[in-house]
Amino acid sequence: MLKALLSMQQTLLDWFDRHRRVMPWRALKGQRPDPYHVWLSEVMLQQTTVVTVGPYFQKFIKKWPRLSDLAAASLDDVLVAWAGLGYYARARNLHKCAKMVIEKHGGVFPDTEEGLQELPGIGPYTAGAIAAIAFDRPAIAVDGNVERVVSRLFKIETPLPASKTEIRARTADISRDNPRPGDFVQALMELGSTVCTPAKPKCGVCPWQKECRAFKAGMAEILPRRSPKEARPQRYGTVFWLEDAKGRVFLRKRPEKGLLGGMTEVPSTEWQEKQTKMPAIIRQAPVAKIQWQPFAGKVRHVFSHFSLELTILRGRQRGTGKPIQGGFWVQGKDMEEQALPSVMRKVVRLVLGGRA
Numbered sequence: 109m110l111k112a113l114l115s116m117q118q119t120l121l122d123w124f125d126r127h128r129r130v131m132p133w134r135a136l137k138g139q140r141p142d143p144y145h146v147w148l149s150e151v152m153l154q155q156t157t158v159v160t161v162g163p164y165f166q167k168f169i170k171k172w173p174r175l176s177d178l179a180a181a182s183l184d185d186v187l188v189a190w191a192g193l194g195y196y197a198r199a200r201n202l203h204k205c206a207k208m209v210i211e212k213h214g215g216v217f218p219d220t221e222e223g224l225q226e227l228p229g230i231g232p233y234t235a236g237a238i239a240a241i242a243f244d245r246p247a248i249a250v251d252g253n254v255e256r257v258v259s260r261l262f263k264i265e266t267p268l269p270a271s272k273t274e275i276r277a278r279t280a281d282i283s284r285d286n287p288r289p290g291d292f293v294q295a296l297m298e299l300g301s302t303v304c305t306p307a308k309p310k311c312g313v314c315p316w317q318k319e320c321r322a323f324k325a326g327m328a329e330i331l332p333r334r335s336p337k338e339a340r341p342q343r344y345g346t347v348f349w350l351e352d353a354k355g356r357v358f359l360r361k362r363p364e365k366g367l368l369g370g371m372t373e374v375p376s377t378e379w380q381e382k383q384t385k386m387p388a389i390i391r392q393a394p395v396a397k398i399q400w401q402p403f404a405g406k407v408r409h410v411f412s413h414f415s416l417e418l419t420i421l422r423g424r425q426r427g428t429g430k431p432i433q434g435g436f437w438v439q440g441k442d443m444e445e446q447a448l449p450s451v452m453r454k455v456v457r458l459v460l461g462g463r464a
């Protein structure tokens with residue numbers, strides 16, 4: 109039994125040695141991974157794809173080559189660099205975590221899952237991934253790719269998310285006693301993203317075809333099953349696009365706590381389940397005594413737990429923008445340098461017609 113397991117692990121590791129993709133954060137074969145790079149990439153990859161993360165990772169490493177550089181940066185600069193990656197609590201925790209590792213751990217990441225989980229923004233999955241990839245600890249990290257591979261390998265027919273516990277236990281089983289934990293974790297993820305793909309898995313070139321129960325049963329493409337998702341609730345809001353005579357736009361910072369906390373926004377009403385009537389909307393405008401005109405077109409954005417539809421009202425202030433409490437004026441060409449989350453970037457793109 110153990111012999112069969114070791115041989116299965118070796119088959120995957122051999123396959124990984126031949127097919128591992130070069131990624132900006134991944135150590136080349138035979139090189140030691142940099143824990144700073146592993147941590148940064150793992151935090152960025154939470155809820156985001158490899159393709160999206162690539163340029164962000166490069167930007168961060170160029171701007172802050174060492175962990176100490178990131179810890180010394182201002183939170184605003186980090187949020188600006190993160191803008192567009194979504195789930196902004198991750199950026200705030202990233203910054204907090206960098207500071208904590210510098211101040212409390214002498215700039216060295218803890219090398220165990222337990223130690224890592226005490227840091228901000230590092231949950232069980234990320235701790236497992238960092239412990240294994242950066243420090244070669246015998247840990248597991250079950251992401252969506254691994255869930256798919258393991259569900260198929262063991263023909264787990266219980267739908268996700270109910271099958272998560274079984275998938276985790278099976279992943280631990282096939283990972284135990286393996287000689288290269290860091291490479292094994294990455295090999296499993298790589299197999300899921302390049303061979304055992306959601307549609308049309310390439311079973312013909314899979315190193316585990318012989319062991320795969322779903323393949324034998326002709327069920328590869330229909331696994332893993334998923335319980336039907338509940339429909340996302342819909343919310344509505346209105347943003348106030350206010351310009352001055354120089355064409356500068358009024359922006360403000362969102363409160364530190366809550367959704368998109370600390371990010372910059374085009375001032376907005378609260379986002380509610382029902383559409384609000386006009387007088388109540390205008391009461392939430394940054395300035396009331398001007399003509400607010402509806403702007404053609406709406407912005408739609410999907411958050412993890414609700415969908416949002418934003419209406420835009422446009423207003424113009426006479427003269428150059430007077431200071432308004434809680435905000436600041438920005439030229440359209442400088443929008444890129446603001447910590448605007450994706451939903452607000454959509455607003456800017458719609459109003460400025462792609463010039464921002």
Ligand code: SF4
Pocket residue numbers: 257260261303304305309310311314315316317320321322323328
């Ligand atoms: Fe996935 Fe096919 Fe390999 Fe099974 S044989 S693990 S279904 S790619």
